Amino acid sequence: MxxxxxxxxxxxxxxxxxxSVHIKTKAYLDLFPKADAVIKGKIKDHHLRNGGISRFVKIPLYLEWNEIEVSDENISKYLAEFANIVTNAVIQSxxxxxxxxxxxxxxxxxxxxxxxxxxxxxxxxxxxxxxxxxxxxxxxxxxxxxxxxxxxxxxxxxxxxxxxxxxxxxxxxxxxxxxxxxxxxxxxxxxxxxxxxxxxxxxxxxxxxxx
Structure with missing residues (x-):
């Protein structure tokens, strides 16, 4: 080819x-430090299988898996935290x-x-x-x-x-x-x-x- x-x-x-895939994988896991190994494994697997799908789709789903209220306020909070973690790291990767x-x-x-x-x-x-x-x-x-x-x-x-x-x-x-x-x-x-x-x-x- x-x-x-x-x-x-x-x-x-x-x-x-x-x-930078590993950066975002880690960032999603770091958003939920209290998640058990099963949930963290589920998040990691989902993210890797769906690398091209937006965080606007993933984060509400991961909130649900962690039994965190899927509210506009929580979604905005976790999106902002995720963006802060990854932006500079991606540039420097x-x-x-x-x-x-x-x-x-x-x-x-x-x-x-x-x-x-x-x-x-x-x-x-x-x-x-x-x-x-x-x-x-x-x-x-x-x-x-x-x-x-x-x-x-x-x-x-x-x-x-x-x-x-x-x-x-x-x-x-x-x-x-x-x-x-x-x-x-x-x-x-x-x-x-x-x-x-x-x-x-x-x-x-x-x-x-x-x-």
């Missing part, structure tokens, strides 16, 4: 551009090896789109601080749904699905690609999940083989 064969590439962020060079080698006629579960204003700020905003034609964060972003982007540019690729690290990324009939490249972050164990398609650990 050559990345140059695609007219549009959709990029997840955590685990694909930045090695390691790049996925080779990804900076691959992004910088983008062809003139290619379209690069970030599509992530990170909130819109947060991902825009992170990308700006990393000095890679000029490499991406569009940046989509939560509450945008990945499948809808792919669908609308293919119409907007317009680009045939056979000329499109999604690079992600989770089952939800794969589903967004599959629902739109585009190719999927699994960036395996090394975090064990049922999806990682069962996925049989194209898989990479990092981008050094594309240099």
């Amino acid at each position: 050559s990345l140059n064969q695609y007219k549009i590439i959709f990029w997840d962020f955590d685990g694909v551009i930045k090695d 390691d790049w996925i090896p080779g990804v900076e060079a691959v992004i910088s080698q983008k062809l003139k006629n290619q379209v690069f789109v970030i599509v992530t579960g990170t909130p819109q204003n947060e991902i825009e700020s992170i990308v700006e601080k990393l000095n890679i905003a000029d490499k991406f034609d569009k940046i989509f964060g939560s509450p945008a749904e990945k499948s809808e972003v792919i669908k609308s982007s293919l119409i907007h540019y317009p680009i045939n699905p056979k000329d499109a690729l999604m690079i992600g690290d989770s089952e939800s990324d794969f589903k967004a690609a599959y629902q739109n009939g585009i190719d999927f490249l699994f960036c395996d972050s090394g975090e064990e999940s049922d999806f990682s164990k069962s996925f049989l398609g194209n898989r990479i650990k990092d981008f050094r083989s594309y240099l």
